[in-house]
Amino acid sequence: MSMSLNYFSKFRSVFIYGVSLAALLFLLKWLEWRFIIVNYTFEIYAGFIAVIFTGLGIWLALKLSKPKTTIVTVEKETVITNDEFVLNENVLDEMGISKRELEVLQLIAQGLSNQQIAEQLFVSLNTIKTHSSKVFEKLEVQRRTQAVEKAKRLSLIP
Amino acid sequence: MSMSLNYFSKFRSVFIYGVSLAALLFLLKWLEWRFIIVNYTFEIYAGFIAVIFTGLGIWLALKLSKPKTTIVTVEKETVITNDEFVLNENVLDEMGISKRELEVLQLIAQGLSNQQIAEQLFVSLNTIKTHSSKVFEKLEVQRRTQAVEKAKRLSLIP
């Protein structure tokens, strides 16, 4: 709901209140002159007016009071498949593994043979052997399968 | 806050209202007899009472009205490491991979050599070679690294 409409409703309430007040006073005056008023004491009028306008006040207040909002925060667990890989560069530095070596490591993890890796990287088979050997040294492993396993543990590979 | 306390606060408000009403009426009566009242018209009293009790009504309403609560649901993302592994037995059946073969596959994935696997399973090296060969056939791969990669993709291995 918009602000202007809210303000109009407030204004209307006040207007109704004013009209009601006038009407009631008029009614009372009319009653006074016409009927039983002369016999009634002032206290009864006062009490009547008090009760009426208390009700009016209550009505006004309820009409005008802003709804108090209590924000209840409900935690909803959302399962997020944690499949985004972030390379652990710290480990990479500590181990002293170069870019090229990491590249070879990744291809090893994909199941490629040294020959295939050599072809893919446009270098000789011997070069790949050297790279993989260095990687194994740095990872302190003996086999490529071990290297892959350890590299994944160390977040060097997805 | 407890219910009983809430009810007490309501009761107290009503009590205060009653007392105030009585006190005001008494005050007005006193004022009437003592001072200026005789000269004032009835309408002024009525208006005065009306305004006072309208205020009182408003106060009462605000005091008694239940706070309207608007429940706002806030979704809070909670990252859950999705590390629970469930073996995909369907694929296992489709591929026709036996228990023993899966066992060998798991040890291969852990980076063990065929010799180590043979020792761990108390069988000969040749047996492991046979098992691994069959696994490679069934997984349609040529190397153990490929087998590991594919087995993980197929949820045959954590």
Added chain:
DNA sequence: TGTAAAATCACCCGAAAGTATGAGGGTAAA
């Protein structure tokens, strides 16, 4: 410009991995 690290390549050799084939024993279903 000199130097250290990285990248490239080569050769050798033994170990490991993988292929092919066959065979014997066990179990469970047809």
Added chain:
DNA sequence: TTTACCCTCATACTTTCGGGTGATTTTACA
């Protein structure tokens, strides 16, 4: 009981891997 599958093991052979060593070229950096 036969058939089919699994597990086991063996032999023979080929390929790949991994370790060791050494060398040349690039690249980055002080």
